[in-house]
Amino acid sequence: MTRKVYVFDTTLRDGEQTPGVSLSIDDKFEIAKALDALGVDIIEAGFPAASEGEFTAVKKIANAGLKAKVAALARLNKKDIDTTLSTGIKHIHVFIATSDIHLQYKLKKTRDEVLQIIKENIQYLKDKGVEIEYSAEDATRTEKDFLLKAFRVAAESGASTLDIADTVGIASPSLMKELVTMVKKEIPDVMVSVHVHNDLGLATANTLAAIEAGAEQFHGTVNGIGERAGNASIEEVVVGLKVLYGIETGINFQKIYETSKLVEKLTGVRIAKNKPIVGENAFGHESGIHTHGILNNPRTYEPISPEMVGRKRWFMAGKLSGSHGIAAQLNEMGIIVNDEQLTEIVKRVKSLGDAGKQVTDADLYAIAMSVTGSSPQKYLSLKGIVSVTGMNISPTTSIRMSFKEKDLESSSTGIGPVDASLKAIQKALEGVLKVNLIEYSIDAITGGSDSLAQVSVKVEDEEGHIASSTATGPDIVMTSVEAMIDGINKLLLKRVK
Ligand code: KIV
Ligand code: ZN
Helix, strand or coil, X not given: CCCECEEEECCCCCHHHCCCCCCCHHHHHHHHHHHHHHCCXXXXXXXXXXXXXXXXXXHHHHCCCCCCEEEEEEECCHHHHXXXXXXXXXXXXXXXXXXXXXXXXXXXXXXXXXXXHHHHHHHHHCCCCCEEEEXXXXXXXXXXXXXXXXXXXXXXXXXXXXXXXXXXXXXXXXXXXXXXXXXXXXXXXCEEEEEXXXXXXCHHHHHHHHHHCCCCEEEEEHHHCCCCCCECEHHHHXXXXXXXXXXXXXXXXXXXXHHHHHHHXXXXXXCCCCCCCCCHHHHEECCHHHHHHHHHCHHHCCCCCHHHHCCCCEECECCCCCHHHHHHHHHHCXXXXXXXXXXXXXXXXXXXXXXXXXXXXXXXXXXXXXXXXXXCCCCEEEEEEEEECCCCCCCEEEEEEEECCEEEEEEEECCCHHHHHHHHHHHHCCCCCCEEEEEEEEEECCCCCCCCEEEEEEEEECCCCEEEXXXXXXXXXXXXXXXXXXXXXXXXXXXXX
């Protein structure tokens, strides 16, 4: 029988504890729906006793009829517990620390007092019709006999899940294994869970080690966001479980990337380019040796296929590129070149790379156009635009574009005229192409209020194709629109192979 591991998602609680992150009720609700579609088993929607907004958000999520169980966090006191229960959640996650350092400097309680708090409050919860999960905060720095005592009291009082929290991310994989093995042996008939932080970069390894030792559930967040260096990344753990151990979770791998992007957008926490699974470079290749290998058999340099997690492989041209990779990149753009043209293109790419320049696909496209003497194919072009901004009105843009001879029109508001304009472009294309703007940057390249602006954009379609483009001009709205339309044209070239 295949083993299933349960995914307890804490993006909306521990993830929101990331310094600088504060989600509105609507943002939390949107993320909760995405987590439900992703297939997590439990959504920890927040900490209702912390604020009115948290209470309202948890209540809204708990009553939204999601497939996932909705949980919320509470300290072990009756006030927190009552507030939390009144949201309508089905799973309560209660915690109190067990390590001596927390008892002495934070709680100022003896071990016996802590055991009493666990007993009283979990017994109080026992007949309230909710599942009870108890986390021993700072469990990995707790003296083992006392940790077992605390867990025993929690289980005897009514907790059905015991969670070993590596609160400061200090555990090693072998310690995690030892603790899980100990709890499973000494306290049978409860679910054992782990909650791991990433302070030493070990969150995924520690979570996998705990599951190897028999833990049935893990806590994690999308993109690994969370306090300090974050929590275990759900995407890393579930992919690790599948490819290394053949262990299933309820996660729909095809939804991993879009969920990651949504969390990035709403929390404002940027995903590092080299982050496993969801980072921009996770399936990107530049060196000629790797690209050649990949083109012969992707398994040569890819541990998992990008499609497995809803992504696409991509190649970047640079000084380390070879002709195989560049020909494949051009081919993806729909550009066919002869051997002589390819040699010239590779030469120009390498000399740009040697000069320390990053060769984006926009640059490669321009080089190929110049070498082949072709003019760039444009499916989408601007026919008219009005953008207004001011005080006491939302900046608004109305746009008309031509797409393959058809006129597309739309209007949108935004937080500024650039935002309104780029949203109007995306809106006009609805039904034709779903475009996500995944990167936008603007630099002034001369001084003064008449500076030239250089705008770079990176756009992505729903099939995972990515294209970047740069435009330079004196008007930031028009330059942004130009870069966006150019990027979309490059995306369209990739689609119409
Ligand atoms: O890191 C931690 O210990 C927690 C607890 C509330 C489980 O987030
Ligand atoms: Zn935590």
